Structure formats: structure tokens, C-alpha cells
Amino acid sequence: MEMYGEIILRTVFLYIFILIVFRMMGKREVGELSIMDLVVFILIAECVAFALEEVDKPIFQNILPIIILFVIQYINSLMTLKNKNVRDLIDGDPSLIVEKGVINQEEMKKQRYNLDDLFQQMREEGVPSIQSIDYAFLEPSGKLSIFLKNEDPLILPLVVDGYIVEKHLKLMKKERSWLLEKLKEAGYEKIDNVFYCCYENDKIHVQLKTTGNDRS
Structure with missing residues (x-):
């Protein structure tokens, strides 16, 4: 009976613990999981399985790998949030x-x-x-x-997190120099300060990283 009680307690504890960990990892639909997310979730599932099977081991030994995985995922999310190149490398494009x-x-x-x-x-x-x-x-x-084809024209982002999206310029049959000139005409000299930029209805639309203001 004591072993069954241990299993029940571990199951309840791990259920709450995993809910907290997943909640702290952020909101994302299952169908939108990146490869990194999927790997972390599979490894966490394995760690939970071991924790429920190996009731003779201290619970901390079982949850330590989960904590390490959470830290890895958290650092990864910070890196991908701040750098589009890292985001494309890890999550894909x-x-x-x-x-x-x-x-x-x-x-x-x-x-x-x-x-x-x-x-x-x-x-x-x-x-x-x-x-x-x-x-x-x-x-x-x-x-x-x-x-x-019969829908509204596709509006592609040309600058994301301070990085020019070259392939979108190519789709529009535009050059990098054209975009830089349009930004300069609109009063934006530094690409690094641009959070988001697109070209719609013959106008450049820009949102800066610092102020969040939209100018056209």
C-alpha cells in the first residue's frame, strides 16, 4: 500500500509540476510546435515515465532533467526572440x-x-x-x-527584427537598395531600429523597436 501511495503522490506532483513547466514555456498550439519544442516535450515525457517507474529514487533526481530541459528551452526562446537568424536556424523558415x-x-x-x-x-x-x-x-x-489569385495581394514583411528579408524582396522583384531608399525617404536611416516593415499600396509601413509607432 505504501508503494501505491508513493505512486499516487508522485503522479499528482508531476502533473502539477509539468503543467507549471509547460505554462512557463509559453503558449503555442500543438500543431505549431517547432522541432526544438517537440524534442523537449518528448524528453520531458520520458523523464516523467522514469519518475513514475523508479519510485525508489528521490523525486528530485527525476525532475532535475526536466528543470534542465526547461532552462534550455527558456534560453532558446530568448535567443530566438531577439535574433531572427537564430530563429530561422532553430525553428526553420x-x-x-x-x-x-x-x-x-x-x-x-x-x-x-x-x-x-x-x-x-x-x-x-x-x-x-x-x-x-x-x-x-x-x-x-x-x-x-x-x-x-482572386484574393487581396500578399503583403510580405521586408524587415523583421532589424533584418532585411532578402527572399521576400526577390519575390517582389525588388533590390535591397530599393528598400533602403524607401526607408530613407520615410525618415528611417538605421535598419537595426526597425521592428517590422512592409510595403503596401505604394507606401512603406514601419514600426520601430523602441517606440512602437507606425509611420507611413
Whole structure:
């Protein structure tokens, strides 16, 4: 009976402890988990399993790896929050799968993403044909984001966290010098101070890191 009581106490304690740990890790849907998130969650699940099986060991020995994983995840979240390059390296970057009704075969091979996957996700989104797609991006989570030709034009971020998104400029058929000139005309000299920037309706829209003000 004493062993069963220990198992019950450990289960209740670990349940509350894991809830607290996951809550402190931040809010993110299961389908939006990055590879790093998934690895951490799997390892935490293994640690909990060992904690429930090895009742003869002190509980702290079982939860210490969970605490270490939480610290790793917390440091990772701080790094990815402050640096887009680190965020792209760890979490990955969206891949352009369809552009103007044309499938990007090279990108599909690179992502090991086949036509059956593409057609399935198109059906799930109610998209009738490839030709009706303006742009389709395969997100790091595996979700396919589809923008149709008859919808409002796709507005791409050109600067994120002080970093110019070169591939978005390429999609717009614009050069880096064009963006720098537009920012200069709007009164923004330093890219490092720009939190977010996009180009919409022939206007540059900028939000700074410090003030959060939006100017056009």
C-alpha cells in the first residue's frame, strides 16, 4: 500500500509540476510546435515515465532533467526572440511551394514534400486547383498557407527584427537598395531600429523597436 501511495503522490506532483513547466514555456498550439519544442516535450515525457517507474529514487533526481530541459528551452526562446537568424536556424523558415500557379519542384525535393501531401492540404483548405494559387508556403510546422489569385495581394514583411528579408524582396522583384531608399525617404536611416516593415499600396509601413509607432 505504501508503494501505491508513493505512486499516487508522485503522479499528482508531476502533473502539477509539468503543467507549471509547460505554462512557463509559453503558449503555442500543438500543431505549431517547432522541432526544438517537440524534442523537449518528448524528453520531458520520458523523464516523467522514469519518475513514475523508479519510485525508489528521490523525486528530485527525476525532475532535475526536466528543470534542465526547461532552462534550455527558456534560453532558446530568448535567443530566438531577439535574433531572427537564430530563429530561422532553430525553428526553420517557410518554404515557397507554389508561385503564380507553378509548383516549385526543387523546394519540394529539398523539404521531402510530395504531390500527395500538397494535394491533401489543398483539399483540406478547399482549394480546387494549383492554377488558382498565387502563393503557397510550407510553414515550419508543416501547415500549408495558401493565398489565392482572386484574393487581396500578399503583403510580405521586408524587415523583421532589424533584418532585411532578402527572399521576400526577390519575390517582389525588388533590390535591397530599393528598400533602403524607401526607408530613407520615410525618415528611417538605421535598419537595426526597425521592428517590422512592409510595403503596401505604394507606401512603406514601419514600426520601430523602441517606440512602437507606425509611420507611413
